[in-house]
Amino acid sequence: MHVAITCDTAPKAIGPYSQAVRAGQFLFLSGQVPIDAATGTLVDGGIEVQTHCLMRNIGEILKTAGTSYHSI
Numbered sequence: 001m002h003v004a005i006t007c008d009t010a011p012k013a014i015g016p017y018s019q020a021v022r023a024g025q026f027l028f029l030s031g032q033v034p035i036d037a038a039t040g041t042l043v044d045g046g047i048e049v050q051t052h053c054l055m056r057n058i059g060e061i062l063k064t065a066g067t068s069y070h071s072i
Contacts (some may be wrong), residue, residue: 007064010057011035019061027065032057 004021005027013019013030024038034043034050037060043053062068 005061006066007061009037009064010060011037011040020056020065028032029058034046038043 002021002023004018005022007019010019011033015029020027022028032054034053035041035057036043036053037057059069062071064072
């Protein structure tokens with residue numbers, strides 16, 4: 001059995017997929033882009049700023065799924 005994970009503090013999925021899916025002990029996350037969750041816009045500022053943004057978004061999805069980067 002699998003369960004779709006939806007997080008309100010990360011950008012919504014654009015298309016017919018979930019931000020993440022839990023299947024048993026596994027958690028599968030969709031690809032992420034550097035979108036500011038509050039504004040829905042692409043973050044400017046170069047690769048470093050954009051990477052921090054998408055990693056923060058991934059962290060929010062992990063938190064919603066009941067886990068964190070420490071479990072990866």
